[in-house]
Amino acid sequence: MKRRDFLTGAAVMAGAAVAGKPAGGTAQLSASPCPVTLLPMPDYGRDMEKEIAQVMTSDGLVLKGKRVLLKPNFVEAHPERPINTNPSVIASVAHACLRLGASEVAVGEASGHRRDPWFSVLNPALRTVLDKRVKCLDLNHGEAVATPNRGGSTGLSKFYLARAVAEADVLICLPKMKTHHWMGVTLCLKNLFGTLPGIYYGWPKNLLHFRGIENSVLDLARTVRVHYNVIDGVVGMEGDGPIMGRAKPVGALVLSPFSLAADATAARLMGFEPRRVLYLVMAGRFLPGLRPEDVALRGEDPRRFATRFDCLDAFKPMRGGPFF
Amino acid sequence: MTGASDKLPGLGKLASFELPGGGVPYYRGGGPAAEPSLLALLAFTAAGGSGERTKALLGWATALQNSDGSVSVNAVDHDQGLWLTAPAAVVFERYGMERARDRALDFLVSVSSKTVANDPNVRQDNTIVGWPWVRDTFGWVEPTAWAVLALGVCGRGGHPRAVEGRRFLLDRQIPSGGWNYGNPGVNDRELLPFWDTTGLALLVLRGRTDVSLVRPSLEFLETNQEKIQSLCGLAWAVLGLEAWGRPAARLRQRLDAAMDPASDDGLNAAHLAAGVIALSGGKVVAQ
Numbered sequence: 001m002k003r004r005d006f007l008t009g010a011a012v013m014a015g016a017a018v019a020g021k022p023a024g025g026t027a028q029l030s031a032s033p034c035p036v037t038l039l040p041m042p043d044y045g046r047d048m049e050k051e052i053a054q055v056m057t058s059d060g061l062v063l064k065g066k067r068v069l070l071k072p073n074f075v076e077a078h079p080e081r082p083i084n085t086n087p088s089v090i091a092s093v094a095h096a097c098l099r100l101g102a103s104e105v106a107v108g109e110a111s112g113h114r115r116d117p118w119f120s121v122l123n124p125a126l127r128t129v130l131d132k133r134v135k136c137l138d139l140n141h142g143e144a145v146a147t148p149n150r151g152g153s154t155g156l157s158k159f160y161l162a163r164a165v166a167e168a169d170v171l172i173c174l175p176k177m178k179t180h181h182w183m184g185v186t187l188c189l190k191n192l193f194g195t196l197p198g199i200y201y202g203w204p205k206n207l208l209h210f211r212g213i214e215n216s217v218l219d220l221a222r223t224v225r226v227h228y229n230v231i232d233g234v235v236g237m238e239g240d241g242p243i244m245g246r247a248k249p250v251g252a253l254v255l256s257p258f259s260l261a262a263d264a265t266a267a268r269l270m271g272f273e274p275r276r277v278l279y280l281v282m283a284g285r286f287l288p289g290l291r292p293e294d295v296a297l298r299g300e301d302p303r304r305f306a307t308r309f310d311c312l313d314a315f316k317p318m319r320g321g322p323f324f
Numbered sequence: 325m326t327g328a329s330d331k332l333p334g335l336g337k338l339a340s341f342e343l344p345g346g347g348v349p350y351y352r353g354g355g356p357a358a359e360p361s362l363l364a365l366l367a368f369t370a371a372g373g374s375g376e377r378t379k380a381l382l383g384w385a386t387a388l389q390n391s392d393g394s395v396s397v398n399a400v401d402h403d404q405g406l407w408l409t410a411p412a413a414v415v416f417e418r419y420g421m422e423r424a425r426d427r428a429l430d431f432l433v434s435v436s437s438k439t440v441a442n443d444p445n446v447r448q449d450n451t452i453v454g455w456p457w458v459r460d461t462f463g464w465v466e467p468t469a470w471a472v473l474a475l476g477v478c479g480r481g482g483h484p485r486a487v488e489g490r491r492f493l494l495d496r497q498i499p500s501g502g503w504n505y506g507n508p509g510v511n512d513r514e515l516l517p518f519w520d521t522t523g524l525a526l527l528v529l530r531g532r533t534d535v536s537l538v539r540p541s542l543e544f545l546e547t548n549q550e551k552i553q554s555l556c557g558l559a560w561a562v563l564g565l566e567a568w569g570r571p572a573a574r575l576r577q578r579l580d581a582a583m584d585p586a587s588d589d590g591l592n593a594a595h596l597a598a599g600v601i602a603l604s605g606g607k608v609v610a611q
C-alpha cells in the first residue's frame with residue numbers, strides 16, 4: 001500500500017493494533033497495556049539522570065553488569081536547527097545507565113546523512129558532556145553482523161547490523177521528536193535506520209528507500225532488539241523535518257520499553273493521529289501500543305505538552321486530536 | 325608495519341594502525357576494512373613508502389577483489405561495497421597492478437546508477453547516470469566522484485562514463501556553492517553543502533572542467549575554511565582547493581594539527597590517510 005492511497009482511503013485502522021510481543025528485551029515482554037512515562041524537561045540545562053533512572057527501574061529495565069548501547073538520532077551538527085537528540089538528553093540517559101550498574105555504556109550512530117562522524121556522535125558537543133566511561137562509536141565505519149531479516153516487507157534476506165548493535169546486551173533507542181518529509185513523523189522505529197553501517201548501505205541508505213522506507217522500518221522493527229526508548233521532545237522539529245525544519249518546544253521526554261507505544265504517544269503529543277501514519281499502523285500488526293487504550297500513561301499530565309506540529313501539506317491529513 | 329617514511333605528518337601514526345594479520349581498521353580495536361587500507365596504500369606511496377614495505381598491506385587489499393573485478397568492503401562480506409572498487413582501481417594503478425586495475429575498471433563501467441524521470445520539485449537531472457553506493461540504487465556524489473577519479477587516474481578520463489560522471493557532478497553542485505551527498509536542493513530550498521564531498525568533487529573535476537563552472541564551490545570552501553574542524557573535512561578541503569591552485573596554507577596548518585590528536589580515540593584511519601595524501605600535495609590522486 002502506498003502512503004497516499006492509505007491517507008485517502010483509510011480513515012482509521014483501529015483494529016490493526018493487536019497485542020503482540022515486541023522485538024525483544026525482558027522489560028518489553030512484561031506488561032500490557034504498555035507503560036509510557038512523560039517526564040517534564042523544560043530546557044536542556046537540566047540534568048535528568050536521576051529521574052530517568054527511576055523511570056527505567058520502575059519499567060523493569062535491569063542494567064547491572066550489562067553492555068548498553070544508546071542509539072540517538074545524531075546526524076548533523078547544525079548550530080541553529082534541533083536536528084539531533086540533544087547531547088544533554090544523551091548524557092542524562094547514559095549517566096542513568098551507569099547509575100543503574102551498566103558495565104559498559106556506549107553511544108553509537110550510523111548517520112545516513114553525514115559521512116563525516118565529526119558531525120555525528122564524534123562531535124565535541126557530545127563527547128565533552130559525557131562521563132569519560134561512556135564511549136562514542138561511529139557505527140558507519142566498522143564491522144557488521146549479517147542478521148536474518150525477521151520481517152518480510154523489504155524482500156531483503158538479511159541486514160548488516162553494526163557489530164556494536166548486534167552485540168549489545170541492551171539497546172536503548174533515543175530519537176528526536178521530529179516531522180519527516182517522507183514519513184510524516186520520525187521517532188523510535190525510524191531511528192533504527194541508524195543501526196546499519198553506511199559502508200554497507202551508503203549515504204543515504206538508498207537501498208532502504210528502494211525497498212520502501214515503511215517496509216524497511218517494519219523489517220528493522222522485527223529484526224533489531226530494542227529494550228528501551230527515550231524520545232527527546234524537549235525541543236522537537238516541525239515543518240520540513242528531519243533536517244530542514246524549525247524548532248518546536250514541547251518540554252517533555254517520552255520513556256517506554258515499547259517502541260510503538262512511545263511513538264504513538266509522541267505522535268499524539270505532536271498532534272498526529274498515529275492510526276493515520278502508515279508505518280505505525282503496519283507496526284501495530286506485530287507491536288503493541290498503537291491505540292490509546294494500549295498505553296498506560298504515567299508521569300506528567302499529557303495536556304501540559306500536547307501541541308500541534310506544523311508539517312508539509314502532504315502529511316496534514318495525518319493530523320488529528322485533541323487526544324488528551 | 326609498513327616502515328614507510330615518516331617525513332609526512334601522520335604517516336607514522338597511520339602505519340601503526342596496520343594490523344599484524346593484514347589490513348587497516350577504521351578505528352583502533354576494529355577489524356581490517358577496505359577503505360582505510362586502500363587510502364593508507366595511497367598515502368604510503370604518496371610518501372614514497374611503497375615497494376617491499378607495503379607488500380603485505382597491498383596483498384591483503386588485493387585479495388578483496390572479487391572474480392567480477394569488484395572490491396569488497398572487507399574480507400568477510402564479499403558481496404558488499406562495490407563503491408570501493410574505484411579507490412581500489414587507483415591503488416592498483418599506482419602500484420603497477422595492471423590486470424587488477426583493468427578488471428576493476430571494467431567492473432566500474434559496467435555499473436550504472438538507477439535513473440528516473442525528472443521531478444519539477446527537485447532541481448537536478450535525474451536522467452544523468454552516475455555511480456551508486458549499492459547496486460540497483462541511485463547515483464550519489466561520492467561514489468560517482470571516486471569512479472570518475474579512477475577512470476581519470478587510469479588514463480580513461482575521456483571514457484563516455486567519465487564524461488557523464490562529470491556532468492552528473494556538475495548537475496549536483498549546489499547553486500550557491502558546494503556539494504551535499506547527493507541533491508543540490510529540494511522544493512526550491514538548497515541543501516547543506518558538506519566539506520568532504522565538496523573537496524572531493526572539486527578534486528575530481530580539475531583538469532576537464534572550466535573554472536567558471538565550479539567557482540561558487542571554490543569560493544564556498546575559501547570563505548568558510550575557518551569553520552572546518554574535522555580531520556576529514558580539512559583533508560578534503562585542502563585537496564579540493566589545491567587542485568585548483570587556490571592557497572590553503574592555513575588549512576594545511578590546521579590539518580597538520582588535527583592529524584596528531586591527544587588521543588587516538590575516535591581517530592579514523594581513512595581520514596588520517598586522506599590527511600597524509602593532502603599534505604603530500606595530492607599527486608597520488610591527481611589525474
